[in-house]
Amino acid sequence: MDIHKEKAIPAACGGTPVRDKKIYYGHQYIDEADIQAVADVMRSDYLTCGPKIGELERKLCQVTGAKYAVVCSNGTAALHMACMAAGVGPGDEVITTPITFAASANCALYCGARPVFADIREDTYNIDPASVAEKVSGKTKAVVAVDFTGQSVELDELTALCRKNNLVLIEDGAHVIGTKYKGKNNGSISDMTTLSFHPVKTVTGGEGGAVLTNSEEYYKKLLLYRAHGITRDPEMMEGEPEGDWYYEQIALGYNYRMTDMQAALIMSQLDKLPMFSKRRKEIVARYNEAFSRLPQLRVQKEIPESDTTRHLYILRLVPERLSIGRKEFFDALAAENVCCNVHYIPTYYFPYYRKLGYEKGICPKAEKLYEEIISLPLYYAMTGRDVEDVIEAVIKIAEYYSK
Ligand SMILES: Cc1ncc(COP(=O)(O)O)c(C=O)c1O
Structure with missing residues (x-):
């Protein structure tokens, strides 16, 4: 016909x-290599908090060019941790787009802050930097900019705006893996970029998420928030370590850990x-x-x-x-x-x-x-x-x- x-x-x-x-x-899309990678972990000593976590974090840094990666249970947890690391708290405002999954705004609510919605560009459907500029107030702490459909937001404009107003730029990159902005991988540019490995995403771990950053300060905070606010680093402790078993809880964090099965699957998927x-x-x-x-x-x-x-x-x-x-x-x-x-x-x-x-x-x-x-x-x-x-x-x- x-x-x-x-x-x-x-x-x-x-x-x-x-x-x-x-x-x-x-x-x-799951192939035999993915299945084998997960099966290998299941036959190993560690199902969670094992060697695959660090391996995946190093691999994400290689793939994206970010200095640091902290993997976690899902993209929503990644957004929550990023907002906490940015210092978002009660009384603050966080600007985001309404054309997104609810998690991009909910992460502000989790921290006691108020999401403020900026409009999109009529042609790209991404958040409009001009609308963000109009919504900035004395209470604004961060911008959560979503790379809608995988297309990068206008990072030059948003970065300049955030620098000028002393705001943290969090890129919600749940859709963005594989995309480059001006030749650089998304994930290596914003203050923090979050990823999601949900099954409809380009790369999956069943569930899974990550925060990418070039800042050591954010990196250290993210590690704490992922695991209950607990540290084993003597330099971060208030007391003296009492023995090899000793750790301290120095902040309020969550259990946002990723399993080694997820990490192995995501690494195998990243090869593709x-x-x-x-x-x-x-x-x-x-x-x-x-x-x-x-x-x-x-x-x-x-x-x-x-x-x-x-x-x-x-x-x-x-x-x-x-x-x-x-x-x-x-x-x-x-x-x-x-x-x-x-x-x-x-x-x-x-x-x-x-x-x-x-x-x-x-x-x-x-x-x-x-x-x-x-x-x-x-x-x-x-x-x-x-x-x-x-x-x-x-x-x-x-x-x-x-x-
Ligand atoms: C734009 C956007 N942000 C955040 C999320 C949350 O990711 P997850 O489902 O991994 O928690 C999603 C996932 O659906 C998303 O599409």
Whole structure:
């Protein structure tokens, strides 16, 4: 069928679905080397706090160019530890974007601070440095800038703004592994960068997270917060060590440790990062090529400074050119067996945030974006056929409902 010559009938209107098998928006890729790496740990002496933790931290420093890495149980724990290391506390404000997973703002709440939402750029969907500048107050302590979809935030502008106002720049890099900003790996630039190794991310450990930093001061604090605030370093103790068993709790930390099984899996996955990155870039290029031809659709703008390994592919609808809304488009794709998602519901829409006093209307560009987006399938193991099926389904629906 030549989809450019005739209007094919969507499955939602009685036509034949493009695929007979469902495809989902994300999926991990696990090979035998990954399984072997985990099995080796399970046969070893240490299941947690063993040698794999330090090995992974060294490997993350090599891969990203950061001086220090502290791995932890997940990306949310990483954000919490980063906020604590930045000194965020009651009465402070932390600026972030609403187009993110809730953890990017929750980390401020965990510290007793108030998240303040800055609007996004209408074309890149990343936090807008100009909006951040408008939201800075005497109470602002840190900025949590999310590299949404894996595209780097505008680090030069945000760094300058943070330096000028004495703020800590925390990059929420849950999506960013594999991306470079002006030729340098994200993770080696901001005061602290957090990572997530959740299964839909480019590199997974099942669960897992990390904080990357070039600051020894932050590094030492992060080590403490990961493990209950406990130290075995005599120089950090108030008392004299009473023996080899001795340790002191000198701060209030958490159990945010990562297991050695997770660390081994993440290391094995990192070996595949160049391959993951290449394939994700190929799929994004093919989607962009196909969708940028249609006036009913918009593709995410990429800033030239970011060499992006995309974690998510966001399709944006042009409501003026379509006779259906996002929900109908989303459901029509599901009827074609293309199962998508939406990233993200603006954080302050959630009932918990509404009860804290946040109201709709704070970030108009983010709110408009939310109405118009769908996350399409994007993951390493997608075949060429999978990619073409997704494209065919999207074009079929966009053309059928064109206005
Ligand atoms: C932007 C962003 N920040 C933070 C997180 C939290 O990471 P985790 O799920 O590893 O706790 C996620 C994960 O979904 C995320 O997408």
